[in-house]
Amino acid sequence: MNFYRVIVIGMGKRGMHHATTFAANPRFQLAGICDIDAAKLAAAAPKLGNPKTSTDAAALAKELQADVFCFCTLPNLRLPFIKLGIETGAKLIAFEKPVAMSSAEGIEMKKALDKAGVKAVVSHQHRYGEHYKQVKEIIASGAIGRVHTVYGTATGWAAHMLSHLIDYTCWFNDYADPAWAMAQAAGRGKLADLHTSPDYLAGVVHFANGVRGIYDCGAGAPDVPEVPYWWRKCRIGAQGSDGFAEVMTGGGWRAVTKNGASSGPGGMDYNYDMPPYIQQMVHWLDDDAKVHPCCFANAYKGFEIMSALYRSVAEGGQVALPLTEGRDEIAALKEKLPAKKVILTLAESAKEYPV
Numbered sequence: 001m002n003f004y005r006v007i008v009i010g011m012g013k014r015g016m017h018h019a020t021t022f023a024a025n026p027r028f029q030l031a032g033i034c035d036i037d038a039a040k041l042a043a044a045a046p047k048l049g050n051p052k053t054s055t056d057a058a059a060l061a062k063e064l065q066a067d068v069f070c071f072c073t074l075p076n077l078r079l080p081f082i083k084l085g086i087e088t089g090a091k092l093i094a095f096e097k098p099v100a101m102s103s104a105e106g107i108e109m110k111k112a113l114d115k116a117g118v119k120a121v122v123s124h125q126h127r128y129g130e131h132y133k134q135v136k137e138i139i140a141s142g143a144i145g146r147v148h149t150v151y152g153t154a155t156g157w158a159a160h161m162l163s164h165l166i167d168y169t170c171w172f173n174d175y176a177d178p179a180w181a182m183a184q185a186a187g188r189g190k191l192a193d194l195h196t197s198p199d200y201l202a203g204v205v206h207f208a209n210g211v212r213g214i215y216d217c218g219a220g221a222p223d224v225p226e227v228p229y230w231w232r233k234c235r236i237g238a239q240g241s242d243g244f245a246e247v248m249t250g251g252g253w254r255a256v257t258k259n260g261a262s263s264g265p266g267g268m269d270y271n272y273d274m275p276p277y278i279q280q281m282v283h284w285l286d287d288d289a290k291v292h293p294c295c296f297a298n299a300y301k302g303f304e305i306m307s308a309l310y311r312s313v314a315e316g317g318q319v320a321l322p323l324t325e326g327r328d329e330i331a332a333l334k335e336k337l338p339a340k341k342v343i344l345t346l347a348e349s350a351k352e353y354p355v
Helices: 013-024 038-048 057-064 079-087 103-116 130-141 158-172 270-286 296-315 329-336 347-351
Strands: 004-009 028-034 052-054 068-071 092-095 119-122 147-154 178-186 200-207 212-218 234-240 243-248 252-257 260-264
Touching: 004 013, 004 057, 013 028, 013 038, 013 068, 013 270, 028 038, 028 057, 038 052, 052 057, 057 079, 068 079, 079 092, 079 103, 092 270, 103 296, 119 270, 119 296, 130 158, 130 234, 130 243, 130 252, 130 260, 147 158, 158 200, 158 212, 158 234, 158 296, 178 296, 200 296, 296 329
Parallel strands: 004 028, 004 068, 028 052, 068 092, 092 119, 147 212
Antiparallel strands: 147 234, 178 200, 200 212, 234 243, 243 252, 252 260
């Protein structure tokens, strides 16, 4: 059995999730790991079969020339690592959401990947939960009729959660092309965070197939009372001519269709979600036709939507999609957003959005 050699950059929580799952898959050989924190490397290596370690990502990548270059770093380090993976011969690059911190950077990433012909995947791995898959199956079966609206809410701020909300609603809408987006935002607190975004964003997206997307993310988002854990208060679903189906990241799924009401359990679990996400990289590496569902093309469509929502906040009005030129949306938001304290929907959100 042939295998693919992997290096993982970043030994934080998500880096360890990736590295552990790569190491457990017989089709991958975890050849190296990297982190700027030597103590993290020393702690991680024995748990991962003692791969080669380094605090220098470029040196490690050039030495090992791995088939898969995976990086799980802070979001300000996207383009340099995409270029490093390409330069060192990776066949596939895997990385965390959000895709990039500006459309200018995202466009450069897309150009580099397209030119090199390198596969890439973005870790929207929640979709592998049984509750997510159940909702997708209900929608795809036609049980809720003609889909006219998709929606996503989350109490976590946009840099962490909006990419997920958009990607899964696009999945429910079969990744139809978006036509335009419009949004409003409030709160400057998280503009100082490394995961940079407004404290609260609400917006709409119109898709070319007529479906409307509605997004409500951050400090002003509604509660999901079925879910006790704050970070998993995410509600994502679709409404159709004959009913609706929705998933709650930490609270199962439910649906009302022409056949009646139904519901079931489910909760986000990295131990469950990561193995199929990693295994489908094998499938795509083995066969170009077996495109990974978290492929860069799908994630980039959602990234353009997110960038357009930010632009609408900064510039006003509707923003046409796809984007034709790159900008620094975060810089524009820092100039535009007023210094007004965000109004919280949930008292418990105060721990993340001090007022």
